[in-house]
Amino acid sequence: MKRFCAQKSFKCTGTQSRTTCKPSRCKMIRSHSYLLVIVLSLQLIACEKEPDRMDNYWVDFATVIKTRDQLSFQIDHNPNRVVPDQPIDEVLAAGQRVILNYTPVRDDIIHVNDLRKVFTGVIILSPSMEIFTDPVKVQSIWVTDDHINMILEIEYHHTPHTFALYRDPTDLTHVNLFLSHSKNDDSPGHAEKVYLSFSLHSLSPTEMNRPFKVNLHTREGIRIFYINHPDSEEKQIP
Numbered sequence: 001m002k003r004f005c006a007q008k009s010f011k012c013t014g015t016q017s018r019t020t021c022k023p024s025r026c027k028m029i030r031s032h033s034y035l036l037v038i039v040l041s042l043q044l045i046a047c048e049k050e051p052d053r054m055d056n057y058w059v060d061f062a063t064v065i066k067t068r069d070q071l072s073f074q075i076d077h078n079p080n081r082v083v084p085d086q087p088i089d090e091v092l093a094a095g096q097r098v099i100l101n102y103t104p105v106r107d108d109i110i111h112v113n114d115l116r117k118v119f120t121g122v123i124i125l126s127p128s129m130e131i132f133t134d135p136v137k138v139q140s141i142w143v144t145d146d147h148i149n150m151i152l153e154i155e156y157h158h159t160p161h162t163f164a165l166y167r168d169p170t171d172l173t174h175v176n177l178f179l180s181h182s183k184n185d186d187s188p189g190h191a192e193k194v195y196l197s198f199s200l201h202s203l204s205p206t207e208m209n210r211p212f213k214v215n216l217h218t219r220e221g222i223r224i225f226y227i228n229h230p231d232s233e234e235k236q237i238p
Contacts, residue, residue: 059099139193155189
């Protein structure tokens, strides 16, 4: 996943309103205008001070690692586990995928600024797949060492949606995957971004070396994505 780094800065701006008055009151209002100019000048001088900088932070997908007495995270593309420097109030199970917003402290110690759970599932091996075909909009699909990850957009109102990822065992050339999405009769609503992560632990080393083929239903038809394949061309079936 791409890493995003940001720092917070502040910008001060000021506006002056235009005032009109009668001649008999101009002297008094002009005095107030001078006072207004002085106050605004003081504000602008104060704003010219260099603002305090916020430490850079990172945003990554990660897997929760739990031992008897310690919680840690395995960040994607990072060989070392990292440990938070503060208690985490969120209830997390081992293997849970999360989006981690964090600031490095030292070595493998981090400070967690924000944490969001990601839908975490497994690949279901099924020769007769019951695929729900409610449409999704694809934003990103990628494979890491242990997971296949997706960022999708759905139309959501209030009813939880159901996702599953099926694999066709008869395909010996690809890891042929089919995303099932049911909106469970959810009412029309607003666009909502969802994050999905499916474990690859059920695949053998031989299967892991095969290219991934991911089939998804969208409003425009079936879209097929090839990942880790020399021919990374996206194909679309009307």
